[in-house]
Amino acid sequence: MSALLSVDQLQSGYEGVAILNGIDLHVDRGETVAVVGANGAGKTTLIRTLGGLLKPRAGSILFDAKEMAGSASDRVCEAGLAHVPEGRQLFATLSVEDNLRLGGHLNRSRARMVRNLTRVYDIFPRLGERRRQQAGSLSGGEQQMVAIGRALMAEPILMMLDEPSLGLSPIMVATLFDVIGQLNRDGISILLVEQNVAESLAVAARGYVLENGEVVLAGTSAALLGDDRVRRAYLGL
Ligand SMILES: Nc1ncnc2c1ncn2[C@@H]1O[C@H](COP(=O)(O)OP(=O)(O)OP(=O)(O)O)[C@@H](O)[C@H]1O
Ligand SMILES: [Mg+2]
Structure with a gap:
């Protein structure tokens, strides 16, 4: 193989x-x-x-x-092939959800965007609770979750x-x-x-x-x- x-x-x-x-x-x-x-x-x-x-x-x-x-x-x-960059590289003044949506910008349909957001919030319930909060106001660990969630929005294989x-x-x-x-x-x-x-x-x-x-x-x-x-x-x- x-x-x-x-x-x-x-x-x-x-x-x-x-x-x-x-x-x-x-x-x-x-x-x-x-x-x-x-x-x-x-x-x-x-x-x-x-x-x-x-x-x-x-x-x-x-x-x-x-x-x-x-x-x-x-x-x-x-x-x-998705990339979670060193130092997270979030848009600090955008909301958690808008940061996640940026990771899904290649998604072809609204339905897929919604399905992927739901999946990210299932994996990281904390992000669901904070979806409207500015990403820059989160703790370091929560920001790392956003960075991983953003990569998941692109439906990676690796x-x-x-x-x-x-x-x-x-x-x-x-x-x-x-x-x-x-x-x-x-x-x-x-x-x-x-x-x-x-x-x-x-x-x-x-x-x-x-x-x-x-x-x-x-x-x-x-x-x-x-x-x-x-x-x-x-x-x-
Ligand atoms: N933009 C750049 N221009 C020139 N040299 C660079 C640039 N970015 C990194 N380097 C150099 O490339 C080498 C490797 O850096 P790199 O960032 O890939 O290492 P790293 O293993 O990720 O280190 P760290 O654990 O500190 O993140 C270093 O010598 C660094 O100084
Ligand atoms: Mg490095």
Whole structure:
């Protein structure tokens, strides 16, 4: 069976600066896969390139049997690859519901928009209670729920989350990882990018360790959690 997402020798960066130096990774249908790495390793550059916000210099991004390298973000999203960006990136002065609706702007019908809103409020009842409130007035954890809800509005096959746990309390982090597990059981494949190595490998089946724009280690979560280099560099053991 071919992978749902297959990234081959991906190179990307910013004007004149190479950041990703040939990344290979894959996500199978139904999997949760983690990409972990320290500050500046290139995790956000990777997610932004996969999401169509940065154009790769070379390499291939095969998603659901279609080549996505160089495609614009709307097209990537329409193909079923949704992006929950680092730092949430909500419109602070818009209501929760208007932020969610923006995630569904590619939906073809009003009925679909309503059905997807209902689904998001089923998953996050708190957002239903606060649908008319300005997004910027919510707690960090609630804002992360809005960012995930907005991605769900596009009916993704695969959801990429960039450091969703950043800045959240330990209880909120636990809730968030529970939600990610639930989304995966509901059939959404997950690519989770995190500095929070122990928690993200606990929810993922497999992981990749990114350093200086390269994959330096890959394996099952159990193997990575047991690896001496991972334990020393990322788990403080
Ligand atoms: N807009 C930009 N222009 C030039 N260089 C950038 C830009 N954004 C990021 N970089 C550089 O690219 C490298 C990788 O950054 P990136 O944001 O992808 O790392 P990250 O793994 O997501 O880090 P963090 O854990 O801090 O979010 C860093 O050296 C960073 O300084
Ligand atoms: Mg980042």
